[in-house]
Amino acid sequence: MNSAREDITHPESVKEINLTIPMIPDMEIAAGKTAEAVAEVMNLDEDKTAEVSMALIEACLNSFEHSHSEDRKVYITFRVEDSELTIILRDKGSGFDPESVEKPDLERMLRPGIRKRGWGLKLMESMMDSLTIESGPGGTVVTMKKKR
Amino acid sequence: MLDSFTVDTRREGPVWVFSTHGYINNVGGETIAKRFEEAHADGGSKYLFDLGDSKIINSIGVSFLIEILERILETNGTMAFCNCAPIIEKTFKIMGIMQYATIYPTVKEALAGMREAV
Numbered sequence: 001m002n003s004a005r006e007d008i009t010h011p012e013s014v015k016e017i018n019l020t021i022p023m024i025p026d027m028e029i030a031a032g033k034t035a036e037a038v039a040e041v042m043n044l045d046e047d048k049t050a051e052v053s054m055a056l057i058e059a060c061l062n063s064f065e066h067s068h069s070e071d072r073k074v075y076i077t078f079r080v081e082d083s084e085l086t087i088i089l090r091d092k093g094s095g096f097d098p099e100s101v102e103k104p105d106l107e108r109m110l111r112p113g114i115r116k117r118g119w120g121l122k123l124m125e126s127m128m129d130s131l132t133i134e135s136g137p138g139g140t141v142v143t144m145k146k147k148r
Numbered sequence: 149m150l151d152s153f154t155v156d157t158r159r160e161g162p163v164w165v166f167s168t169h170g171y172i173n174n175v176g177g178e179t180i181a182k183r184f185e186e187a188h189a190d191g192g193s194k195y196l197f198d199l200g201d202s203k204i205i206n207s208i209g210v211s212f213l214i215e216i217l218e219r220i221l222e223t224n225g226t227m228a229f230c231n232c233a234p235i236i237e238k239t240f241k242i243m244g245i246m247q248y249a250t251i252y253p254t255v256k257e258a259l260a261g262m263r264e265a266v
Binding site for chain 1: 171173204206207210211212214215217218221222233234235238239241242243244245248256
């Protein structure tokens with residue numbers, strides 16, 4: 001009778017949570033809230049929980065804006081392990097070359113006429129312990145890890 | 149469903165205070181930028197953004213704050229933030245915004261600090 005509750009309260013029994021979200025405005029918040037719930041189950045502290053949520057929000061926004069996927073969906077897997085949380089975000093878009101993404105530079109951006117966007121990857125990298133991106137014509141897979 | 153974003157604007161002596169409520173995304177950022185431009189046109193050079201009721205920000209929302217920072221720096225003005233959630237403060241640090249803007253714990257401390265600043 002209590003098995004569902006036990007699954008939630010005992011991190012060792014939680015292995016993978018899958019979430020699919022449509023690419024519509026503000027749905028990144030649903031992903032962020034799910035990340036917060038998973039992080040809480042893992043007993044991550046408040047700072048780490050917020051960082052995981054923010055990184056995932058940024059990853060979702062990147063997919064929403066740049067993937068050009070036909071199904072307009074993002075597929076997210078949260079993998080809970082004893083030592084870390086892994087978040088894998090996939091889209092079925094047209095892919096991109098991560099190496100070609102220009103590093104944002106605030107000083108340069110403060111000049112008139114310079115676009116202020118392009119902070120997503122930098123924030124994801126900074127908020128998580130590791131970030132890897134595999135991308136090609138079939139889509140993009142972003143893998144982010146946060147140590148407990 | 150998310151509550152709609154709002155921003156309250158008031159003037160405290162030489163300081164314009166913008167209190168934001170809700171998620172600072174593209175809509176939130178655009179709303180702040182619009183209210184800032186109205187205040188800027190009305191005169192003044194000191195701008196305080198009270199983010200106490202905005203627990204989440206995204207990079208699109210921050211890009212609007214960078215636009216505002218650029219406008220403030222053009223006129224040698226001052227930008228400050230207060231009541232920031234730790235994740236927002238960390239975001240600003242990562243982006244380097246704190247080289248150009250001060251973060252205060254509270255509105256009271258911000259107003260005191262900004263009134264003193266030349």
